Amino acid sequence: MSNTFFIIDDDINIRKMLAHIISKNDLGKVVSELDNGLHAEKEILFYNPDIVLIDLLLPVKDGIQIIKDVKEEGYKGKFIMISQVEDEHMISRAYENGIVFFISKPINMTEAVNVIKGVCHSIELERSVELIKNAVGRINNDNVSMPKLSIDDEITRIFTEIGIIGESGVRDLTKLIHAAISFKNQHESQQYQLQDFYREIEPSLHVKAVEQRIRRAILKALENIAALGHDDYYNSKFVEYSTALFDFKQVKQEMRYIENSKEERGKINIRKFVEGVISKLNI
Known part of the structure; x- marks a missing residue:
């Protein structure tokens, strides 16, 4: 079409x-x-x-x-x-x-x-997915509903697709996303402060240590997405996540680094990443 x-x-x-x-x-x-x-x-x-x-x-x-x-x-x-x-x-x-x-x-x-x-x-991918959903819906009839994934399952799916499910900071990052969702549900018009969430995630650790673990996990995600785009600009995961989770300018900078290690690395924005993941959740 x-x-x-x-x-x-x-x-x-x-x-x-x-x-x-x-x-x-x-x-x-x-x-x-x-x-x-x-x-x-x-x-x-x-x-x-x-x-x-x-x-x-x-x-x-x-x-x-x-x-x-x-x-x-x-x-x-x-x-x-x-x-x-x-x-x-x-x-x-x-x-x-x-x-x-x-x-x-x-x-x-x-x-x-x-x-x-x-x-x-x-x-085109979205249209294909919609056609498949409609076909499955017709086969299963309107009386049969597909099971809804939990928020943790959906977060796991996203982290798997961007290649960070095994990173040490993923547990903290998942807790951060849950904290942001909870805050947004209770305070629709207010902005949250990430520092407040870091203190709740791991009280026994210094705030900076928690932030660094989360930052390393997101940097790894940026590296993986940039590598996908470098190999195939039309890769479906690159198209879906390069702008949803990151500033695309920084993704391109990371792609330049892949081509030439003398270039600066791309930078990440933790809040944008968290908001991007939340936007992908079925909540």
Whole structure:
């Protein structure tokens, strides 16, 4: 099935370049374009594209707010953000609000093609999974329900897929995720402090020791995901977890380190990782 695209950028040359990439590589069809954020929400909801390519800094209304608004209205498509902004806080906000990839300006053609192909591949996988679920549902009839995995089972599944199930910090990391879930259930509008959770996880140990064990486990996950992407940019686990659990810029930095050990390693954000895992849980 061909994917549909919506491009929002105030630079006409960027819009033309992205449309050319989509057309030349037979990735789908561009259904519409906009050069500002004024009517972006209504247009996205009207066309309901599979993928929105959107600039962060737009006239009238910025890209992050547009993403937030349309997701609240029930839009389920994918967002790829394109921007020259390098502020890590703003990029982190974009990921938190639902983008799946971030492409930096000036646009590198090879990177853009690989990213868009990767997201298209992810959509195809999701469609295949949905078809299988529907087929299984029809076979089992509506009266038969599949057993629901526990939170611990789901966390174990994720940790297995990203290759850290055997790491020494996994037990602490699992406790941290449970603590964050509990806090969010009790205090919906408040931000938690990781340091408070570290004290609860292992009272007999210094907070820094607990944090270091957790950090080492997440760094190993970053290393594993970057290795998957380095070998195969379309690897389903790489596509699923590289942006959900990490800042993609740091994943790319780790991939550069794999190619050249003189490069700096990628960095991890413990809160983003924890929130990413929680977003993947069926709770």
